[in-house]
Amino acid sequence: MTGTTDRAAPGRVWSGPAQLVLGLAAAVLVSGTGLFLAAVFLHVAPDNVLSRQYRDEVDGVVYPEFEQNWKLFAPNPLQQNVSLDARVRTVADGGATRTRDWIGLTARDIAAIRGNPAPSHVDQNLLRRAWDFYDGSHDPQDEKPTSSRGRLAEQYLKRIALQRIGREVGGERVLEIEFRVTTATVPPPSWSGETGPSAPKVRELPWWPVGDEDYRGLG
Template identity: 45%
Template structure:
């Protein structure tokens, strides 16, 4: 009696040759899941167990550091909240001075004023008379150096502006220092003025030759940015000045011995 295969519906008798079984499906060697014995290990798997642990710990530390930095940066630029009120000092210690961001998340505050920093010097000539130079507009000079420069330096862009911001933040409206950083901001700003005046040859311009820089005076010139033509906003463009007292300059500072 012939046998009946229910799956294929075919009958197999004694004289019916049996079909050979299909060969097993070939799996490419590179798609094999587990590591095959005898194959060389690559990547981290090629390291010893101790080294694998070291690599894993290093990656974990780097990942944690990146997450902490991103979190601190977010809290720094985010509006004031419960976390920043409770841990604001820790956030500032992490951010300043290397990672400072000069903008605020969700609340940009574009500048609406032009602020120029100007300086003049008191120079003692060979005859012992003290002469006063004219005002040097250092911000305008930096602006001219940046204009058309595809790669302006950070010094040209930020040094003078940040020094003035530092001074204003640590002094009251009467130019009196507030807190321990007031004297530091004065020294920093005065040092920049001495270096810039030396670069401008202010002493030689005032005395016609040899002379000694004795004192400097700094002022800011602030004027509102004019509104666009289509705006109905009315603002005054008359500049206002903030004039600081004269600062005496030591000879060590003039000679570059003070850092």
């Protein structure tokens, strides 16, 4: 009995010059892909030393065909610490008014977050977003609304504070409320070469009247 032995077809054998060309092409492709991904990363990353230094080169790669409208972090990491305080003016039964001490609303939220493995989103974001809403709809020079949503932002911020403070302080009815905002820039790392932050900025809002309507629906 006779038979045939199947033999695998020999694979293609690349010549030395062809292997060199393929290797160079692969290196160029990998390097180009890496540089492109690095440019996109710097484009969507928060503002930093590298993105500022190579801004023109990054824009040349990304724009216009590869423009990105998203960010690496949503929202971008905060570069400022914003602390919101409030104080109220109360009125006694006899009609005498009294200005109370400042209450650290942000400090209370931080105290509730620190050491908590599952902090509430209310403690983390409610007050901060309320201030962002107000700040984006008011002129910081005279605290006048700059959009149709300005009054809504005032009511939102006021009601959040009043929900935490209550209707009375020391047995006296809350008559007015005032806010103070302290903004401090987060210091840059020592290796960045950037100058240190300026002194914290303090912004005081005008006194706002408080009425029964401001407590409507508050628990």
